[in-house]
Amino acid sequence: MIKVGIVGGTGYTGVELLRLVAQHPEMKLSVITSRKEAGQKVADLFPSLRGHVDMAFSDPARVTTLIDCELVFFATPNGVAMEQVRELLEAGVRVIDLAADFRLKDVAEWESWYAQTHACPDLLEGAVYGLPEVNRDSIRSANLVANPGCYPTAVQLGFLPLVETGVVDLNYLVADVKSGASGAGRKAEVPLLLAEVGDNFKAYGVPGHRHLPEIRQGLRLGAGREVGLTFVPHLLPMIRGIHATLYARLTRRDVDLQALFEARYANEPFVDILPPGSHPETRSVRASNHCRIAVHRPQEGEMVVVLVVIDNLVKGAAGQAVQNANLMFDWPETLGLTQVPILP
């Protein structure tokens, strides 16, 4: 078993990591941090973990045992991991950052979207973008993995079969994506109150959302050229789940889209291409690491519509991080990730 640390264990992705690490046969939780809850027992704060996690939160400013871990997950806000990663890497600790610090290769682009100066731009080149369906081999040998964002996971998995094969107009891709409120993190903010999110529905970030450059970077690499993308996120009155509706114009009419998607993901343990005519639901992936995709060509016209669902906290964050860890430590890729989704 390897020793695992989690920095930021009281957020939604940190608690989801705790749930998954507690069930993982090769990981032993060694450190879990929180500034606000330091000294508190994890199971007192999160009773669902009673009997599974017998440990207290440590103050990240005082903890010295992270460097004794083989693997540290950062489930912290953007800008935290980049301040600490160098020391961990130099001590031989492998790191998976669930935030965005190492996702963009272009430091100027990162600094303009995240409105911060990057603390270690020299580490960007060696960091591996942790989308296993694209970078599996590089992830295996990576010491620093940038876990993708939740929206970027759904949008890239849905568009990649189309852009990699060049069967759509790459100048006009449209991603209309909806997220549950847990995507915004566990914080006390008025827009996240039940009376604001509940029985309500709205778009946000239309002029520009920080996931736009991340998605564009991934699609550009898949297509081998720049892509034009309109990305519009929405906040749904539900807790978990992302639903992406993706639109593109076909440049080839003779393509069998169902066969294309099935072939692209034939060996992927967590990507499920649904039968023709399907409409995936977010609850079909709730609390699981699966991504379910349906591809449509309405009225046999020139538009392709791809529907993608993931759980933002699992395939969109903590589950994907564990999938990456499985690759890094040469374990079966599905180890500890075989949970069946929860219905209803």
Ligand SMILES: NC(=O)C1=CN([C@@H]2O[C@H](COP(=O)(O)OP(=O)(O)OC[C@H]3O[C@@H](n4cnc5c(N)ncnc54)[C@H](OP(=O)(O)O)[C@@H]3O)[C@@H](O)[C@H]2O)C=CC1
């Ligand atoms: N929610 C989601 O669906 C997804 C989130 N992500 C990303 O994952 C990261 C975590 O997200 P989420 O769990 O939602 O966030 P939360 O806001 O819910 O939790 C953040 C956690 O980080 C800790 N923290 C905050 N500031 C610091 C700091 N300066 N140093 C150390 N610890 C700190 C907090 O605890 P305390 O303040 O007590 O220290 C808390 O445990 C974010 O970068 C987010 O963008 C990625 C994909 C999906």
Ligand SMILES: CC(=O)N[C@@H](CCC(=O)OP(=O)(O)O)C(=O)O
């Ligand atoms: C619903 C909601 O608010 N979602 C978040 C995205 C979540 C996320 O985790 O983004 P990073 O990992 O890139 O920080 C948002 O739009 O800001």
